[in-house]
Amino acid sequence: xxxxxxxxxxLGLIAPGKPGDELPLxxxxxxxxxxxLLPNLFTLAALFAGFFAIxxxxxxxxxxxxxxxxxxxxxxxxxxxxxxxxxxxxxxxxQFDSLSDMTSFGVAPALIMYEWLLHELGRWxxxxxxxxxxxxxxxxxxxxxxxxxxxxxxFQGLPSPAAAALIAGFVxxxxxxxxxxxxxxxxxxxxxxxxxxxxxxxxxAPFYSGKKFQIGSSVPFWVLIVAxxxxxxxxxxxxxxxxxxxxxxxxxxxxxxxxxxxxxxxxPAKPLPAVKADAPLP
Numbered sequence: 001x002x003x004x005x006x007x008x009x010x011l012g013l014i015a016p017g018k019p020g021d022e023l024p025l026x027x028x029x030x031x032x033x034x035x036x037l038l039p040n041l042f043t044l045a046a047l048f049a050g051f052f053a054i055x056x057x058x059x060x061x062x063x064x065x066x067x068x069x070x071x072x073x074x075x076x077x078x079x080x081x082x083x084x085x086x087x088x089x090x091x092x093x094x095q096f097d098s099l100s101d102m103t104s105f106g107v108a109p110a111l112i113m114y115e116w117l118l119h120e121l122g123r124w125x126x127x128x129x130x131x132x133x134x135x136x137x138x139x140x141x142x143x144x145x146x147x148x149x150x151x152x153x154x155f156q157g158l159p160s161p162a163a164a165a166l167i168a169g170f171v172x173x174x175x176x177x178x179x180x181x182x183x184x185x186x187x188x189x190x191x192x193x194x195x196x197x198x199x200x201x202x203x204x205a206p207f208y209s210g211k212k213f214q215i216g217s218s219v220p221f222w223v224l225i226v227a228x229x230x231x232x233x234x235x236x237x238x239x240x241x242x243x244x245x246x247x248x249x250x251x252x253x254x255x256x257x258x259x260x261x262x263x264x265x266x267x268p269a270k271p272l273p274a275v276k277a278d279a280p281l282p
Contacts, residue, residue, distance in 0.1 A: 036088035042079035043093065043100050046072045050104025057112040063175050065112045069168035070242065072104040073161045098140050105164035106136030110194070113167055117190040125187070128194045132167070135198035136160045142202070155207040156269040158200035158250055162207070166197050166250050169243030176239050197250070205253035206260075206269035 049072035056065040079097060083089045110129040118125030139157050146156065170193055173179060174186065181189060234241040257267060 035092050036083070036086075036090055038086060039079045039083035039088055039093055040096060042075050042082060043097050046075035046079065046104055047100040049075060050100070050108045053104070053108040054111055057108075057115045060115070062112060062116050062171050065108075066168040066172040066175075069104065069108060069112070069164050072108075073165060076101065076104065076161055094144070098144060101160050102137060102140055105160035106133050106140070109164045109167040109197075110136075112171060113190055113194050116171055117187045118194065120187045121191060124191060128191045128198075132163070132194050132198035135201040136163065139201035153209055154269040155209050155253075157203045157205060158197065158207055158253065159209075160201060162246065162249050163197040163201050165242065165246040166193065169239065169246045173239040173243045200250060200253075203253075204267060204269060205257045206267055207249070207253035208256075 049068045053065040053068035053072070056062070056068060076097070079093070083093060110133040113132070114125060114129040118129055121128075139160055142156065170190065179186070234245075260267065
């Protein structure tokens with residue numbers, strides 16, 4: 001007995017009209033995955049500057065290492081603004097930026113300070129360097145976890161680039177012999193600054209973020225005058241100017257926090273409380 005082989009039916013969707021009528025299935029096209037080149041190039045350049053700072057610290061060229069940290073700060077500040085201006089934000093860019101910040105503003109400043117002075121303190125020296133490095137890692141992790149739940153005008157804790165500027169500015173200023181401090185006390189001053197920067201990164205003090213300032217938006221004329229004065233002050237003596245600016249910013253969050261506490265106002269950098277789905281609307 002022979003069996004006739006049936007023709008295979010084409011796969012498709014059954015039409016609602018006649019039975020047996022079928023429609024072809026839609027062709028599924030695979031989405032091409034890629035990354036945005038322009039903002040990630042700035043992030044990559046900031047990562048290279050941090051790596052260059054580590055290499056120079058290992059070669060005992062601490063002034064070049066400090067300058068490389070400031071170069072990484074400039075590049076890190078540009079990648080996010082370039083991404084927003086060109087509408088090229090991506091999840092990959094956010095993660096890449098965090099890893100770059102950990103290298104340039106977490107590992108590099110701790111290693112520079114340890115190789116320069118903290119190694120003279122023995123276990124106290126590497127403990128201070130680790131406090132700073134761990135503070136940078138915790139600060140970046142908390143920042144990524146609190147995206148969208150805190151006031152964008154403020155950072156919760158000292159930002160890692162500002163903490164790195166405080167360390168790099170102190171190293172640059174001390175190497176230029178602008179500090180009148182005895183050599184026996186200098187390692188302990190470096191210890192105090194390193195621990196202060198590390199703990200400030202994990203504090204809840206509100207530090208102004210400057211994210212409300214947009215490059216493409218119009219600003220009053222006096223803003224341009226202030227920018228010209230700032231460029232003149234920094235170019236006149238970069239070590240003193242940059243370290244002074246870093247110190248003022250590193251203290252500003254605590255001053256503003258205390259001022260709001262005296263007025264009875266809440267901390268604007270604290271995360272907003274989560275709203276339950278079944279909670280009644282006000």
